[in-house]
Amino acid sequence: MRILAEGRGANPGNDWEQSYVLVATSPHVEPVDAIETALWSTGWVTSRGDLDPLVLGGDRPKNHPEYGVAVQRLDSFIDSSCFEYEDVCEEFRKAARGKGLEFFVVDFMPYV
Numbered sequence: 615m616r617i618l619a620e621g622r623g624a625n626p627g628n629d630w631e632q633s634y635v636l637v638a639t640s641p642h643v644e645p646v647d648a649i650e651t652a653l654w655s656t657g658w659v660t661s662r663g664d665l666d667p668l669v670l671g672g673d674r675p676k677n678h679p680e681y682g683v684a685v686q687r688l689d690s691f692i693d694s695s696c697f698e699y700e701d702v703c704e705e706f707r708k709a710a711r712g713k714g715l716e717f718f719v720v721d722f723m724p725y726v
Contacts, residue, residue, distance in 0.1 A: 615639050615648045618717075619709035621702030623695075633722040634699070636688065636706045638715040645716045646670060649685055653720075658683055667694065669718070681724055688717035 619636040639645035646669050650660050653672060660672035660683070667690030673679035688710060696703035710717045 615652050618713075619705050621699070621705055623699040623702055634691075634702055634706075635720040635722070636709055637718050637720055638710070638713060639718070641714070641716060645718065646685075649718060649720070653683065666690070679725060681722060684721045684723075685718055686721075688719055691719040691721075 616638050617635055618638050621634040621636075622631050623634065637649060639648045646662070650662075650670055653660050653670070657676075658672040658674045659676045659679075660670050663669045663671055663685070667686040668684055669687065670683070670685035672683045674681045674683070688706060692703050692707070706717075706719065
C-alpha cells in the first residue's frame with residue numbers, strides 16, 4: 615500500500631476538519647486486506663463495511679475512541695464528495711491518473 619496524496623476538508627455543518635488520504639494498492643494483493651493490515655499496525659480497530667461505499671471502518675484508541683476512520687473506493691468518494699471537496703477530488707484524480715493500481719480514500723475524523 616502506498617500513500618499518493620493527502621487532503622483536508624471541513625463540511626460547513628461540522629465543527630471539525632477531516633483528513634483524507636489517497637492510497638493505492640498493488641493489483642497483486644487483496645486491497646482491503648492490505649489497508650486493514652496497515653491500519654491495524656498503527657493501532658486502529660477496524661471492521662469490514664457492509665454497506666456500499668464503505669469497505670472498512672474503525673476507531674482509535676480501542677477503549678475510548680476519539681477518532682474514526684472510513685475507507686471507500688476512490689470512485690465512490692468522487693461520486694459523493696466532490697461537490698463539497700472539489701480541491702481534494704481534483705488532487706486525488708491527478709495523483710491516480712495512469713497508475714494501473716486500485717485506489718481508495720481513507721477518511722480520518724475526530725469524534726466530537
